[in-house]
Amino acid sequence: MTLIEKILDQQGPLMSNELSSLVEKSEKISYNTASQRVARSKKILKIKGYFTSNLSLCYLEKHVNDETLFESLSIAMFKNGKKYWYTLNAIELHGGIINQKFLECYTNYPIIALKGHLPFKKVIEKFIKSDILNYNSEYYYISPKLKRINLNTLTYKTIEAIKENILTDFGTLNKNIGLISYNTAETYAEYGKFRWAFKGVSNITGLMQGTKPGFVLADILIGTSINEKDVSFFIEKIKHIQSFNNASRIIPFLIVDDLSKEALTALKFHGIAIGFIKELFGQKYAETLKELISVLNNAGASLKFAPEKYLDLIKELKKYNEGLANNIRGALFEFVVGHIHSLDSNSSIDLGREIYENNSRHEMDVLAVYSDKIVIAECKAKRSKIDLKTIDKWLGVKIPAFKKWIEKQETWKKKKIEFEYWSTGSFTDDALEKLEYISSTVSKYKVSFFKPDDIRNKALIMENKKLKEALDDFFLKVKI
Template sequence: MTIENYILKNGPCLSNELIEYYSKNGTSKDAVRKRISRVGNPIFKLSGFFQNKQTFFYHKDQYQDEIYFLNLRKAIKNSARRYYSVIKAIEYHNGYIKKEHLASYSFSPIKNLKSHKNFKTIIDELKKLNFIFEDNDCYTLNENLSIRSKNNYNYYKAVELSKELIINQFNDFTKSIGLISYDSGKSNSEYSKFQFCFTAPSYVNGITSFTAGKPKPAFVVADILLGNHIDEDEVDFFLRKISVVKTQSKCNFLPFLIVDNVSQEAFKKLKKQGIIVGFINKLFGSEYEELLKSLLSTVTNAGTILKENPEAYLTLIEQFNKLIDGKTNNLKGDLFELAVGYYYSNLCQSLDVGKIIKFEAEKREIDVLAFFQEKIIASECKAYKTEIELGVIEKWITDKVPIIYKSLTYNSNEKEIIFEFWSTSGFTKEAIEYLENKKKSIRKYKIEYYSEKEIMEKARKSKAKKITDIMRDYFIKNV
């Protein structure tokens, strides 16, 4: 059987598979290698990524087909684990992950380390192959490489918010018991040339070492896996990263992997390597675990929940008030768009929160999209601590609004289109002047903007229960 026929029959494969097949049929391995080296059109190859200088071969008719991606993923998993860890990390987070976070889920160093390919190089190569893409502040995965459901942006937002809460909580917990040095915790930071979700020095007796009579701190490092099933494949990056760190770290360290679930097999592997597995309900309590579950569900399915079960949002707010103290109150701003969605839930016919629209290769996010019988309202929602400046408004008006408008009116929609900007901290004088000018000059659609007083006035007139209390107690003070 020719190499072309073999690949057409069995699908794309690595060179070692071809060598193994033909050598079993009486051809020497050296002869097979020479035969492979002469392969040309219609067989193409992908090299430079796989162990032992292997090459991935595929027929031109298979390129970009299901079998191409299925076998390519298998080849990367088996023979290119550094690349696979990146693909797996984005896949685990349902197709999106913040750029600054991805290195924490890889076992490639962020600083130069002999015999290890740098993380940035890994990313650049994956981008060149169109395996991953840049999407504003995050990386996305080529959906053809994923064995999970399609990429889910709202889920990404929910997980990112949850991880930020966990990092803050873990920082407070380790600080309160004296495990780490006060106010030393850092998120998405480097330790021993690798990135972790959390790092902090520790001067606890027993793990602190001394050099010339001076204490040399140990370190607490932690990564977080949350929201999806965790098996051996999911924890592999952490085990490999810790294994490398052990060989070249110049001080003691305590490795934590914080999880909401883990299979028995993965748990055994982690414990065998001396990893501290921190279950969220054991570290912070069952109520905190329920808060995270509620947060994940509400943010991921915001539009549906706010229309069909708005009480779930009220429950989430109550849980926040009870469990999240003042040190993490800034995180509440991420829930402001849900508050605006809750406001519209009893007024509109249908509702989307965090909707991604695509038009002519451009992609934009709409915080809240409310459909009425006679109009469509697209709301931008910001819960900042300072006034919204002119630059933010200019970008919204010139970069975001036109694309969204074209998308909403592509099928000759005759409804009135209204673009709103909600700000709990108000606007600068320059921003207001710009907004007023645009309100008067733009005719195709309406521009509206609301600061603290207008938001509270709208809340008081709303039919949505408790919206006034939510806005006053949670987002807007002294109005």
């Protein structure tokens, strides 16, 4: 092992100038000579092109395995390449996965060419080319090269749906009090060449400049701890658009469920309105959302220790925001199936887990691990019937990927494998025919499927009044 490798082995990932200084002191050579040794070393790995003064982050392969690389890269970018740091912080803030429309809001890069600024498209292309981020046509992920994490798409996608509902309600509120003009509310809109979660045109006195209207602009951060550095993207976006010649007058909002005292102070210092959900829409609604997010973040534990909590939340959501309840019906149905599987005291439940297998990402709606078997359930809470094309994809793409992944888990090798498909809208005739054929002929694993009556019967067997009511009134209710 060379001296450079030994230093990185002991210290962890280091910026090239820091590593060069340590080599200089240890070898008692000039800094330039030490810097050349670091630059020419073939024994270490480097991340280049994101830092000032042509610096690079130096690391060893072991740092990928012990998961210190991502944190080191984030710190290095914050200190030496902050214009790139916004990307890493946004994606880390959201559990390692983020939709493009939200990433455009959170990263402080213009989406339309702006002199003196790197555009969003160029920055993201660079991250993907460097294999720091992966992309699947809609979502960005932290590359396994940097951080190996178990992505939970159930949590992220549900929180995303909650955000969209809040933005719609925020627009309605602004329209109703006359702060923005009728029919001008937009979500994920462009203003000043940047992306905003919300934009509305305002003709309020004080915002108008002659005949030139003002604007209400907003972004939203919920479901995570928010510190001072996490709100800097919004502060910087506001600074940029206010620096333009003849800039319109604006009211900037950052919509949050909670944030640190330091973040609150920073926003107020820069004249930004903080839209606390409890102040905008009421304490009870805010508490219901907070409990829902908590349940989502701890789905398996919640189903084990408070299995009916999600059923209470369904009732609360229907009371305070039925539109949101309907928008997240799919996620809530995964809790129903997970609830049924959690009855066995020896089982462990995981919802929304995503794996990478067969060169693609695959989401497991419900993963139930029993003492003698592994069950992976597909859950669809749609009104319409599941067609043959969907079933063929499940049988031909998803099941092979899941089976291959299960077989790699050392502790599961002797367990039986079962795959289930639960549909509140039932199946088309040809889809049912295919499922019946597969379930009766496949021997290497078990395939089961559940239609509305089957699901209702499961609840009856459980003798759970709340679950039966939720199924009848919310999931299996026939639309007239």
